[in-house]
Amino acid sequence: MVDPANTVGIPVNPTPLLKDELDIVIPTIRNLDFLEMWRPFLQPYHLIIVQDGDPTKKIHVPEGYDYELYNRNDINRILGPKASCISFKDSACRCFGYMVSKKKYIFTIDDDCFVAKDPAGKAVNALEQHIKNLLCPSTPLFFNTLYDPYREGADFVRGYPFSLREGVSTAVSHGLWLNIPDYDAPTQLVKPKERNARYVDAVMTIPKGTLFPMCGMNLAFDRDLIGPAMYFGLMGDGQPIGRYDDMWAGWCIKVICDHLGLGVKTGLPYIYHSKASNPFVNLKKEYKGIFWQEDIIPFFQNVKLSKEATTVQQCYIELSKMVKEKLSSLDPYFDKLADAMVTWIKAWDELNPPATA
Ligand SMILES: O=c1ccn([C@@H]2O[C@H](COP(=O)(O)OP(=O)(O)O[C@H]3O[C@@H](CO)[C@H](O)[C@H]3O)[C@@H](O)[C@H]2O)c(=O)[nH]1
Numbered sequence: 210m211v212d213p214a215n216t217v218g219i220p221v222n223p224t225p226l227l228k229d230e231l232d233i234v235i236p237t238i239r240n241l242d243f244l245e246m247w248r249p250f251l252q253p254y255h256l257i258i259v260q261d262g263d264p265t266k267k268i269h270v271p272e273g274y275d276y277e278l279y280n281r282n283d284i285n286r287i288l289g290p291k292a293s294c295i296s297f298k299d300s301a302c303r304c305f306g307y308m309v310s311k312k313k314y315i316f317t318i319d320d321d322c323f324v325a326k327d328p329a330g331k332a333v334n335a336l337e338q339h340i341k342n343l344l345c346p347s348t349p350l351f352f353n354t355l356y357d358p359y360r361e362g363a364d365f366v367r368g369y370p371f372s373l374r375e376g377v378s379t380a381v382s383h384g385l386w387l388n389i390p391d392y393d394a395p396t397q398l399v400k401p402k403e404r405n406a407r408y409v410d411a412v413m414t415i416p417k418g419t420l421f422p423m424c425g426m427n428l429a430f431d432r433d434l435i436g437p438a439m440y441f442g443l444m445g446d447g448q449p450i451g452r453y454d455d456m457w458a459g460w461c462i463k464v465i466c467d468h469l470g471l472g473v474k475t476g477l478p479y480i481y482h483s484k485a486s487n488p489f490v491n492l493k494k495e496y497k498g499i500f501w502q503e504d505i506i507p508f509f510q511n512v513k514l515s516k517e518a519t520t521v522q523q524c525y526i527e528l529s530k531m532v533k534e535k536l537s538s539l540d541p542y543f544d545k546l547a548d549a550m551v552t553w554i555k556a557w558d559e560l561n562p563p564a565t566a
């Protein structure tokens with residue numbers, strides 16, 4: 210069993226931050242033994258396990274974890290016809306966990322991601338760092354060259370406008386990966402042995418107006434601020450594309466965060482990504498995305514949401530109309546995706562009715 214961080218002996222966190230306000234969402238087709246290594250950091254939290262693939266397969270959850278588990282039969286039972294918007298046989302299924310959660314925060318992690326070690330050899334509590342990132346403001350309107358100004362031992366540098374130092378609320382915390390980096394299939398094929406050993410001790414806000422490739426394997430977000438936009442699209446079984454689930458969601462949440470004045474951070478924490486998925490299988494899943502994204506990115510770069518769109522749902526519905534209007538000519542898939550975006554919002558609102566006044 211991979212144990213690069215040696216968390217044995219670290220006591221389970223006695224007073225975990227946001228213990229009752231955060232759910233951990235794990236998509237899986239494998240087993241969940243990786244949770245043994247995370248026990249000191251994750252055991253106090255509630256897990257939402259989204260079991261993909263064969264629903265008759267029994268997934269073993271290590272003792273001592275509090276969890277709820279949903280397989281495809283559960284998704285179909287809960288959502289009925291709206292289950293069509295939840296992907297099958299792709300990690301995109303994880304977004305069902307975001308929808309059924311009742312908590313303010315989500316941390317999602319893949320089952321082949323382990324506890325990393327920092328350069329001093331200390332086990333990285335990735336969840337704790339994500340929580341710090343989310344509870345601290347972001348600075349999308351003006352770049353701070355000393356990175357995260359709210360961090361102990363750092364601050365805003367000379368020339369940083371004081372009117373902007375309050376920052377904005379942080380909606381998303383995007384963590385990184387040691388060992389197997391999240392490369393696309395062509396890069397994986399050209400550099401099969403490349404491993405990421407570079408631990409960059411920094412957290413940065415992604416500037417307003419800039420898109421980024423969001424990876425879903427080590428990601429946290431504020432569900433109340435941006436949850437309805439965290440739809441991971443139509444991927445996997447029956448779809449012409451895969452492994453663009455997190456990318457699609459990342460482009461949607463970023464244009465909506467920019468519009469609503471919310472922040473997105475990337476950098477710490479690192480996890481240790483242990484399994485390289487098959488590059489040839491990945492190429493088959495990704496190749497249309499690699500081609501289409503040359504049109505998709507300019508689409509998102511030119512998105513202008515109306516001033517009437519003041520909620521995430523309103524922004525997302527507006528975005529779905531733009532997808533239908535401007536991307537369906539690229540491929541009929543986007544017509545289907547635009548409809549699925551609407552279905553997702555309807556399902557989200559059904560499961561998460563606004564709190565009665
Ligand atoms: O059909 C599937 C395949 C996998 N899963 C679960 O999803 C995650 C990620 O799977 P895996 O580690 O095999 O794939 P990676 O290539 O490393 O994943 C990265 O690529 C992105 C593709 O979307 C993904 O977000 C990244 O993390 C594991 O937990 C599998 O068990 C699944 O549910 N269904």
Ligand SMILES: [Mn+2]
Pocket residue numbers: 319321426482483484485486
């Ligand atoms: Mn993986």
